[in-house]
Amino acid sequence: MKASIPKGTRDFSPEQVVKRNYIFNTLKRVFVKYGYQPIETPTMENLSTLTGKYGEEGDQLLFKVLNNGDFLSKADKQALEAKDSAKLVSSISKRGLRYDLTVPFARYVVMHQNDISFPFKRYQIQPVWRADRPQKGRYQEFYQCDVDVVGSNALMYEAELVQIFDEVFAALKLNTCIKINNRKILEGMAEVAGIKDQFMIMTIAIDKLDKIGLDGVKDILRKKEIAETSIQKIEELLLVTDLASLKVLFAETEIGKKGIEELEAFHSYFDLGQCTNEVKFDITLARGLSYYTGCIIEVAAKDYEIGSIGGGGRYDDLTGNFGLKGVSGVGVSFGAARIFDVMEALDLFPATASEQLTVLLVAFDDTTHHYAFKCLSALRAAGINSELYPSPTKLKKQMKYANDRNVAYTIVIGSEEMEQELLSLKDMTSGEQKQLSLAAIIKQIKTSTEANA
Amino acid sequence: MKASIPKGTRDFSPEQVVKRNYIFNTLKRVFVKYGYQPIETPTMENLSTLTGKYGEEGDQLLFKVLNNGDFLSKADKQALEAKDSAKLVSSISKRGLRYDLTVPFARYVVMHQNDISFPFKRYQIQPVWRADRPQKGRYQEFYQCDVDVVGSNALMYEAELVQIFDEVFAALKLNTCIKINNRKILEGMAEVAGIKDQFMIMTIAIDKLDKIGLDGVKDILRKKEIAETSIQKIEELLLVTDLASLKVLFAETEIGKKGIEELEAFHSYFDLGQCTNEVKFDITLARGLSYYTGCIIEVAAKDYEIGSIGGGGRYDDLTGNFGLKGVSGVGVSFGAARIFDVMEALDLFPATASEQLTVLLVAFDDTTHHYAFKCLSALRAAGINSELYPSPTKLKKQMKYANDRNVAYTIVIGSEEMEQELLSLKDMTSGEQKQLSLAAIIKQIKTSTEANA
Numbered sequence: 051m052k053a054s055i056p057k058g059t060r061d062f063s064p065e066q067v068v069k070r071n072y073i074f075n076t077l078k079r080v081f082v083k084y085g086y087q088p089i090e091t092p093t094m095e096n097l098s099t100l101t102g103k104y105g106e107e108g109d110q111l112l113f114k115v116l117n118n119g120d121f122l123s124k125a126d127k128q129a130l131e132a133k134d135s136a137k138l139v140s141s142i143s144k145r146g147l148r149y150d151l152t153v154p155f156a157r158y159v160v161m162h163q164n165d166i167s168f169p170f171k172r173y174q175i176q177p178v179w180r181a182d183r184p185q186k187g188r189y190q191e192f193y194q195c196d197v198d199v200v201g202s203n204a205l206m207y208e209a210e211l212v213q214i215f216d217e218v219f220a221a222l223k224l225n226t227c228i229k230i231n232n233r234k235i236l237e238g239m240a241e242v243a244g245i246k247d248q249f250m251i252m253t254i255a256i257d258k259l260d261k262i263g264l265d266g267v268k269d270i271l272r273k274k275e276i277a278e279t280s281i282q283k284i285e286e287l288l289l290v291t292d293l294a295s296l297k298v299l300f301a302e303t304e305i306g307k308k309g310i311e312e313l314e315a316f317h318s319y320f321d322l323g324q325c326t327n328e329v330k331f332d333i334t335l336a337r338g339l340s341y342y343t344g345c346i347i348e349v350a351a352k353d354y355e356i357g358s359i360g361g362g363g364r365y366d367d368l369t370g371n372f373g374l375k376g377v378s379g380v381g382v383s384f385g386a387a388r389i390f391d392v393m394e395a396l397d398l399f400p401a402t403a404s405e406q407l408t409v410l411l412v413a414f415d416d417t418t419h420h421y422a423f424k425c426l427s428a429l430r431a432a433g434i435n436s437e438l439y440p441s442p443t444k445l446k447k448q449m450k451y452a453n454d455r456n457v458a459y460t461i462v463i464g465s466e467e468m469e470q471e472l473l474s475l476k477d478m479t480s481g482e483q484k485q486l487s488l489a490a491i492i493k494q495i496k497t498s499t500e501a502n503a
Numbered sequence: 504m505k506a507s508i509p510k511g512t513r514d515f516s517p518e519q520v521v522k523r524n525y526i527f528n529t530l531k532r533v534f535v536k537y538g539y540q541p542i543e544t545p546t547m548e549n550l551s552t553l554t555g556k557y558g559e560e561g562d563q564l565l566f567k568v569l570n571n572g573d574f575l576s577k578a579d580k581q582a583l584e585a586k587d588s589a590k591l592v593s594s595i596s597k598r599g600l601r602y603d604l605t606v607p608f609a610r611y612v613v614m615h616q617n618d619i620s621f622p623f624k625r626y627q628i629q630p631v632w633r634a635d636r637p638q639k640g641r642y643q644e645f646y647q648c649d650v651d652v653v654g655s656n657a658l659m660y661e662a663e664l665v666q667i668f669d670e671v672f673a674a675l676k677l678n679t680c681i682k683i684n685n686r687k688i689l690e691g692m693a694e695v696a697g698i699k700d701q702f703m704i705m706t707i708a709i710d711k712l713d714k715i716g717l718d719g720v721k722d723i724l725r726k727k728e729i730a731e732t733s734i735q736k737i738e739e740l741l742l743v744t745d746l747a748s749l750k751v752l753f754a755e756t757e758i759g760k761k762g763i764e765e766l767e768a769f770h771s772y773f774d775l776g777q778c779t780n781e782v783k784f785d786i787t788l789a790r791g792l793s794y795y796t797g798c799i800i801e802v803a804a805k806d807y808e809i810g811s812i813g814g815g816g817r818y819d820d821l822t823g824n825f826g827l828k829g830v831s832g833v834g835v836s837f838g839a840a841r842i843f844d845v846m847e848a849l850d851l852f853p854a855t856a857s858e859q860l861t862v863l864l865v866a867f868d869d870t871t872h873h874y875a876f877k878c879l880s881a882l883r884a885a886g887i888n889s890e891l892y893p894s895p896t897k898l899k900k901q902m903k904y905a906n907d908r909n910v911a912y913t914i915v916i917g918s919e920e921m922e923q924e925l926l927s928l929k930d931m932t933s934g935e936q937k938q939l940s941l942a943a944i945i946k947q948i949k950t951s952t953e954a955n956a
Contacts, residue, residue: 053613053825056547056598061611063618064540064625071541083883085860085890085908087517088524092644093546093600093630094509094566113547114569116596118634122588130583135575143569145509147546158514160506165516167907169893172517177546181571191545204893206876213880319876372506407538423659423772427666430536437538440622440657454620455538 058184059191068405070193073389074175076221077195080214081173086197089172091154094145101146103153103371111180113147113190114139147179151196152368159200160372168201175386187391198381200368205312208345208364209319211382212329215349215360220326223398224389225352226359229332232313233342233363235296238306239333242299243283245276250340252276252284257336264288290333312344328352341365347382354392359385402458408499409436410452412462416442422463425473425488432492434499452478459495511637512644521858523646526842527628529674530648533667534626539650542625544607547598554599556606556824564633566600566643567592600632604649605821612653613825621654628839640844651834653821658765661798661817662772664835665782668802668813673779676851677842678805679812682785685766686795686816688749691759692786695752696736698729703793705729705737710789717741743786765797781805794818800835807845812838855911861952862889863905865915869895875916878926878941885945887952905931912948 055061062070078088094115101109117124121142129137148154151174159170175195182188197214199207212228219226236256240249255270262270264285271281290296293310300306313331322329337346344364351359362382369377393399411426413419419442429436439448445462452460462474472485475494486494508514515523531541547568554562570577574595582590601607604627612623628648635641650667652660665681672679689709693702708723715723717738724734743749746763753759766784775782790799797817804812815835822830846852864879866872872895882889892901898915905913915927925938928947939947 051551051825053610054549054552055545055610055614056549059545059547061545061615062543063615064542067541067543082858083886083888085888087860088520088858089517090515090520092508092512092514093632094512094644096507096509098504099507110571113571115600116567116569116592118563118566120588122586122591125586133575133578135573138575139569147568157506157508161508162514162516167904171890179546191547202893206872206891206893209876318873321877321880324880372504405535405541407540419659420771423662424774427774427777433536435536435538437624438659440655440659451620 056190058182058189060189069394069399070386070390071405072399073222073386073393074193074195077175077218077384078173080217080221081197084171084210084214086171086173086199089155089158089174090176091148091151091158091174093148095148095154095157097140097144097146099157100149100153104149108149111182112149113179113181114143115145115147117142117144148176149180150178151176151194153371155196155198156369157372159377160369160374163374166201169199169204169207170201171197171199173197187387189387193386195384195386196381197383198379200377200379200381203378205315205345206319207380208316208347211362211380212316212320212347215347215382216325216327216329218384219349222389222393224359224392224396225327226349227328227330227352229330229335229348229350230313230316230345231332231335232309232345234305234309234312234344235300235333236309236336238300238303238309239284239287241303241305242287243280245280248274248276253336254338256284256288256334257338259288259334259336288334291331293331296333316345337361337363339363341367345380351392354395356388356392359388359392402499405435407435407437407455407457408495409434409459409461410448410455410457411436411438412445412448412452412460413438413442414445414464418442418463418465418468421468422461425461425463428488429492429495432496434492434495458499461491509643511635511642513642522847522852523839523843524858525852526675526839526846527646527648530628530671530837531626533670533674534650537624537663537667539624539626539652542608542611542627543629544601544604544611544627546601548601548607548610550593550597550599552610553602553606557602561602564635565602566632566634567596568598568600570595570597601629602633603631604629604647606824608649608651609822610825612830613822613827616827619654622652622657622660623654624650624652626650640840642840646839648837648839649834650836651832653830653832653834656831658768658798659772660833661769661800664815664833665769665773665800668800668835669778669780669782671837672802675842675846677812677845677849678780679802680781680783680805682783682788682801682803683766683769684785684788684799685762685797686799687758687762687765687797688753688786689762689789691753691756691762692737692740694756694758695740696733698733701727701729706789707791709737709741709787710791712741712787712789741787744784746784749786769798790814790816792816794820798833804845807848809841809845812841812845855952858888860888860890860908860910861948862887862912862914863901863908863910864889864891865898865901865905865913866891866895867898867917871895871916871918871921874921875914878914878916881941882945882948885949887945887948911952914944 100112124141126138126141177191177193179191215228236253237249240246240252251274255267259267268281297310335346335348342363343366346363347361348358349360364380366378368379409429411422413422422438426436426438439451458478460476467473471487475486475491476483553565577594579591579594630644630646632644668681689706690702693699693705704727708720712720721734788799788801795816796819799816800814801811802813817833819831821832864875866875875891879889879891892904911931913929920926924940928939928944929936
């Protein structure tokens with residue numbers, strides 16, 4: 051039997067897990083500092099929780115889990131006879147795999163509303179599954195990293211979430227542009243252009259601006275039979291770069307003015323001077339998702355072309371689907387896989403991770419091997435990541451393993467070293483070799499690893 | 504629509520995630536120090552990888568994922584007509600959810616054998632899924648924590664893994680007894696008792712000793728038609744407590760002597776004097792799994808009755824199923840859920856976790872709220888987990904939130920405090936209140952949280 055995994059899934063090697071954890075640990079450290087708390091939801095949700103939440107295409111991309119036991123005994127007979135797969139599903143499958151973190155979060159808030167102290171600030175880093183056609187860089191299992199606060203309208207949180215973006219990307223040394231807009235400004239745009247009823251059509255078109263350019267957007271609007279005067283007005287507004295000019299153009303739209311007001315409230319909290327990344331108002335930022343109602347945010351890497359690596363916004367009704375009305379919130383997501391790819395491409399991962407093996411001990415016979423094992427215990431008791439090659443075999447073979455594991459040091463222990471209690475420490479980067487006592491070795495390694503940390 | 508989750512699954516609240524991460528982080532820190540590397544495997548494996556590996560009962564407990572799209576078009580027609588669920592499965596489902604971490608690990612080793620430098624020391628902490636009937640304390644989704652080394656016969660690793668058990672449980676302040684035995688000693692027992700061919704029957708019976716007592720074990724053996732003289736011999740051997748006595752009784756069994764030799768080799772590395780937990784030879788330790796061939800290990804909590812909270816052993820053939828012969832290894836698992844329950848019952852979780860919110864800022868009007876937000880940024884820049892109540896509402900409401908979040912401090916900022924730049928710091932444990940500058944507050948909180956860490 052050949053060892054294989056399903057198409058669209060992947061194994062993570064130690065190197066990949068360590069790098070990914072470097073990103074996750076940075077995110078978690080910042081989230082916690084800002085008062086966000088972790089939750090986890092089950093991999094399987096009831097299909098009734100998931101179905102209908104992601105549009106028709108989304109429903110088709112849900113992974114469905116077959117009911118256990120004699121599932122055919124309760125199967126829909128008509129669907130079975132008609133060989134109608136779509137119709138049969140609900141009678142043979144009750145559960146599906148999590149498709150995103152937003153719907154499970156909404157479900158969680160409603161189920162646990164009596165135990166939650168609002169505003170509820172939560173983060174969640176878990177994999178999700180989508181039955182997309184597998185292709186390069188697109189997997190059927192991938193992590194999402196969401197951070198949201200629900201149960202408050204305060205615009206302070208928009209400022210806080212942009213600070214989180216700024217702090218995370220500063221920590222990762224990833225140079226970004228954080229773009230801010232407000233759905234109410236886009237609504238004002240539609241009103242000023244006289245196409246209030248075609249708001250979502252306009253928004254979805256503008257969302258494509260980066261990919262298809264202004265002419266492309268205008269083409270879409272024309273195809274949707276929007277009047278040339280309206281298109282001209284939209285074009286004029288899309289060229290606005292500051293709120294002062296926008297105020298003049300928005301004199302007649304209440305919703306538009308409310309959008310400007312919200313952005314001003316955001317700036318009353320947010321201190322641009324304390325930012326590491328570029329933060330700017332971008333009236334062309336639209337974001338396609340229909341549930342946003344206020345501030346919207348999107349992050350792009352500056353030194354590498356890869357599309358958005360983070361984004362989010364405010365929504366007015368997270369939990370309505372589950373019967374709890376009026377829960378407003380704001381949240382952002384980090385695109386972990388793209389962040390990983392950018393950091394890999396720009397060589398931003400630190401060379402030494404605290405998860406890495408620091409020392410390999412090398413011995414040459416049974417006696418020195420047992421002696422080396424005692425030295426190993428002392429190194430570990432001092433908190434140094436270390437191991438002993440399992441058998442006192444040829445030096446060459448042991449040094450190959452040291453190289454494969456990319457250790458910083460080897461300690462070679464022959465019978466002479468053992469007798470004199472002076473071990474041979476080799477710095478694998480410089481090649482330098484020294485005879486030192488075990489205590490001196492521990493001191494030196496601890497000093498140099500702490501300097502690197 | 505009512506918010507609910509499937510039976511047998513559960514949400515993890517912030518408090519639960521923080522506590523569980525305390526266990527996981529302790530495990531990871533120790534694993535890494537001992538040179539083990541993390542891997543992750545996909546949630547879904549090919550059903551062909553999983554089926555037949557866990558016995559007939561295991562096969563029935565696998566969660567199977569329905570093929571996407573028009574799955575009925577390729578369904579087995581005969582099985583469909585006969586309404587034979589069991590026979591139909593393989594034609595409508597190609598994938599299943601991971602049932603344990605051992606089979607995926609074996610599959611990983613074979614798939615990536617050319618990239619792996621042996622001995623391969625890996626750890627893996629991921630959830631697994633089993634369609635067991637849900638009941639109190641038993642879930643269909645739960646974490647496994649496995650640590651293994653493959654590609655070496657060295658008995659040094661048995662010593663290392665017992666050191667890991669000892670160090671983890673010492674760090675968790677969980678008092679345990681770590682029992683050691685060797686399958687070859689059980690084989691010797693069967694040989695001496697003249698029932699070499701009934702080795703697994705004997706082993707499975709002895710494995711139940713804790714639950715059913717010696718008489719229960721003898722009853723089982725009698726029912727399996729094992730001779731009374733053999734049962735007497737087994738009883739005599741089960742009362743042995745030291746290797747010296749065993750040597751006498753094992754004079755005539757080569758495999759038994761080999762078992763003693765292996766335990767002696769283990770002790771030549773392992774230093775009992777450096778242990779925090781009790782480590783002892785226990786000839787009655789059997790472990791039911793058939794794939795163990797050498798050393799076996801099991802851990803029980805001393806101050807709480809809950810069964811085994813960890814265990815493992817050496818196996819000779821991990822990857823044979825996937826066509827790679829002769830890969831020996833040794834590994835242990837930590838029972839994370841039971842460890843959580845024991846620690847909860849014995850109140851062993853530390854009162855303050857680094858993931859916890861330390862400070863809540865409280866303001867009374869729009870001006871002080873904005874001022875408080877600047878103070879908040881300074882606290883966070885100093886690395887203090889903190890947040891500001893989102894609106895300058897009634898003190899009582901804000902203090903209720905501070906209590907719900909279990910913060911260590913509140914900082915109250917009225918207009919007087921703002922003007923004098925002396926903020927009101929309240930220690931929520933002692934109730935003590937002080938007027939201090941922001942810099943002094945930061946200094947005090949950092950000193951006291953570092954003292955607690």
